[in-house]
Amino acid sequence: MLCVLVCHDGDQWLSTALSALRRQRIRPRHVIAVDTGSTDRTPAVLKKALLAEAGDLLDGVLTLPRGTGFGAAVRVAVEHAVDRWGDPGRWLWLLHDDSAPEPDCLAALLTAAEVSPSAAVLGPLCLDWVDSRLVVEAGLSTDSSGHRQTGLSSAEHSASFQQSTEVLAVSSAGSLIKREVWHSLGGYDEAMPLLRDDLDFGWRVNRAGHLVLCVPVARMRHARAATKGARRLDAAMARPGPSFRGVDRAHGMRTFLVNCSGFSFFIGLPRLLFLSLLRALGFLLLRRFADAHAEAGAARYLLTRGRLREGRRARRGSAVVRGLFTSRLTRFRNALHAGAAFLIRRRVEADAALGRLPATDAGSTWLEPSEVDSRSFGPDALPAGAARGRPRVAGLRRPPVVVPVDADLPGAPRPTPRPRPSPGPRAASGMVLVEVDQSRVLRSLLLAPPVLLVLGLSLVAVISNWSRLGLDLAGGRLLPVGSLGSVWSTYLASWHPVSGGTAAPAPAALAFLGLMPGGPSFAVALLLLGDIPLAALSAYIASRGMRVRRSVRAVVAALYGLLPVSTTAVAEGRLDVVVVHVVTPLVFAGVYAVLRASSTHAWLPMASGTAIGVAVLGAFSPLTHVLVIVGALAGFVAVSGGARRIAALFAIVLLPMALLLPWPAVLLQHPEMVLNGLGAAFESPPPDLIVCSVFVAAAFAAAVLRPNASMLPGLLVLVLAVGALAAVTAVGAWPGAPLVVAAWGLVWVVLAGCQRGVAPGVAGQARVRRAVSVAGVVTLVSLGVAGFLDLRGGPLRAGGGPALSQSLTAELARTGRSVLVVGPSVRQVAGRMPAFGDDDLVPTVSSPARLRRWNSSLLDGAPPAVKVALAQAASSGVSFVVLPSAEASSRVRDAAGELVSVAPPASDGRPVLRLRFAADTGVLLAPDVARRARTGGEPPAEPAAAGVSPVNLSLPDVAVRVSAGGEGRVLVLAAEDEPGWRVWVDGVQVPVVRAWGHLVGVPLPSSAAEVRVEVESTLRDFLLLGQAAAGLFTLLTAVPSRRRGA
The missing domain is CATH 3.90.550.10 (Spore Coat Polysaccharide Biosynthesis Protein SpsA; Chain A)
Structure with a gap:
């Protein structure tokens, strides 16, 4: 050989x-x-x-x-x-x-x-x-x-x-x-x-x-x-x-x-x-x-x-x-096992951080080359433990069933009766080999605290929301969510046919919903129906950096998930508060990690990931966005650091603003929207603060029993939330978002009091620990029952919200005309029924007062006021009016006479009336009627008024040829007049005239002419390009890089 x-x-x-x-x-x-x-x-x-x-x-x-x-x-x-x-x-x-x-x-x-x-x-x-x-x-x-x-x-x-x-x-x-x-x-x-x-x-x-x-x-x-x-x-x-x-x-x-x-x-x-x-x-x-x-x-x-x-x-x-x-099946099976090993490794690392290491096996010993070359004789040649009795048999362990874990080991050995493989203390760091068998897999995966947390709270959420299970939720503050295509078309459109038409940018929340897997409707349903387990899981993940037992973290996270304010928000369709409830722990934990990161950490992925979370908060709750930025700046002042931390702070502050473009410009022009949050107008009583006081009591007990410096971030968040709560209460807005932020600050204080390594004091006594455990379980059960009862009610329902009959829906989509929904909240939308995001579009200056006037006139039922309101609505492109009750419909029919006719009712039973006016998305007015329209007169309240010729136009971009006619004619568009409209007649730009006091009018010559109308959107397009670039940069940099030594 x-x-x-x-x-x-x-x-x-x-x-x-x-x-x-x-x-x-x-x-x-x-x-x-x-x-x-x-x-x-x-x-x-x-x-x-x-x-x-x-x-x-x-x-x-x-x-x-x-x-x-x-x-x-x-x-x-x-x-x-x-x-x-x-x-x-x-x-x-x-x-x-x-x-x-x-x-x-x-x-x-x-x-x-x-x-x-x-x-x-x-x-x-x-x-x-x-x-x-x-x-x-x-x-x-x-x-x-x-x-x-x-x-x-x-x-x-x-x-x-x-x-x-x-x-x-x-x-x-x-x-x-x-x-x-x-x-x-x-x-x-x-x-x-x-x-x-x-x-x-x-x-x-x-x-x-x-x-x-x-x-x-x-x-x-x-x-x-x-x-x-x-x-x-x-x-x-x-x-x-x-x-x-x-x-x-x-x-x-x-x-x-x-x-x-x-x-x-x-x-x-x-x-x-x-x-x-x-x-x-x-x-x-x-x-x-x-x-x-x-x-x-x-x-x-x-x-x-x-x-x-x-x-x-x-x-x-x-x-x-x-x-x-x-085979591919074998590779897939090995990948699953690798995932299980990763989860087990993370658990052992967490236990090692708490000082709890699994029992290691000293059966394998490595000899240096010099020791191998040197021959031993007599008892010294026997392996360790051979003199104690029967020999020990060490089985083979393979990588898929052995998890090597880098752990911070104690610097000095503890007293133990068992012999040690080395006479000296272990080094500051080492590797722990954990044998993985079926029992460990069961304990680490199926019976792990986060798994039990998610499964248990998911069961509570499903049972509590059983009456509203579905992917087409609507009701309360949540208007029906459109399809993926409609959401993106609304967000990218330069002009929105809402409240008579507005060129204001759409809310950034539409873009985030459009990016969610499964589509906007699925994302909204997942957030609302899964708010309890998602928020609890978020709190559990956000607390992974704290040296707290996993079971304690799971219980505290469950308490946060069952926050009474959040269950009320779900029942009332307050998507903004639900998003704050789910995202807040991760965002504040990310800000804390960025502020505390050392020079060896990869700061850019951490900062970019946190910036995405801040942008999500800003899209749905601008007030919470402001709180996060203020908290980050305060933490930056309080904690010293190097240039990388300064760059990370700028990324947290500036990147979300770029990701939300052009929405921040709208908030600067209308600061009242910061306090109200995102969603439809909906009146409801404030949440019960007595139930929320449980979190205050728990945080106070933790601060008294085990005070430590790690509670300071939670106290800072609490102070910021209290200030925001005072501002929201002063304007009469619903205080859900500040209460959720305050709850997270209190939860942080509680977790800080449960950390390992804090002097136990009175809390170290067995009776106190048992009392705290019993109080925690009782509180958890009580919040679960309260959340179940709260979620059983509320206006949020499955079914997609109220809708018109199929024939009317098809007609609206074909003609592009508007529907006027009369009631506690009046809305005018063209081509469809009101949808999510419509109430967050900033209308023109005259639109809110005009809609309130129409609403009041139609509900009062006075004949002159009803006819004027219907004529004005028809000139604005309204084809159907949805009334709140049969009584209101009867009064309007009696007052309007032949100006209206009965149409098929809406899906929720509300009556619908069709307007019988000579109107469309555009009308061509004869010179005498045009003169009245330009001088502030009222539209003719007649079914077939002379001098009014309906023209079906596709707004806002219009290209039409007008035949010859009288001098002084005006082409009126069913769109609110606002800055940004540009008109060309025969290639020559002409000024826009205002018709009927609020609509866009195009003056026409007596000869035939080519008319072109559009809305200026250059600045908005550049802002959207900047948003896309910022989004691409943030996504690429948010991907965590491979850890050193991996």
């Missing part, structure tokens, strides 16, 4: 590898070491091993250039052995300088080869270099994308490593290869000097009709220095090298393409190129530029230096190896 040991800058592992080779129960006949231009102590270590007094471990040392690949090094060694000894043996045993086989590794491989004569390549089970219980490779495989698979499956238990299994390939480290098969296949493909050459060779061996076996009873520790980045890939310096990922992806895809079938190659080449470019784009978005460069370099390698055609011609054999590949 010939053993070939390939070395390259591996002096830190080489001594251990040589010692392991020396202690083999069956030693190879010949051992040749190949040094590929090492620049460290590797040549000296090999020279020492070559000396006679070292036991003649090595039969020779070959030195090759630094850029020599692994396959080329083995080929040179084999040729040298053949020239030197003629027949160096039937088998080749390949070793890396960072691999240390166990004493019986070679014997086990040879035994397996005798049992399976058809096996041409055999490989050991690769164990972790530090902890030999950790399996890192059990054979190799690949998938259709060229990704290397290590043969580890989450479905298998560690006890399954007992039988030899047929695999696609084995790692080159420790592989035992028949020399005749090696020669017949030409050894490793030197086109791939490093990485995936072993996978390619194993695939070719299988295609040649031989077996490749993984022998688990043969075990070897492997440091995987190249994989972990512990040394450079000097043999693959050309692109896509020396990047490990670039070489790995390039050689992995090449291995698949040169060994697959012709059909798979024909389909796979464009597919892999496309996927590589797609992954490169994804990595660019994640700001993982090195990975993006590697993917692009791998694609370029396939197209230029991959030598795919030459490689496919050199492959021989046609044996089917389909069953040895990694």
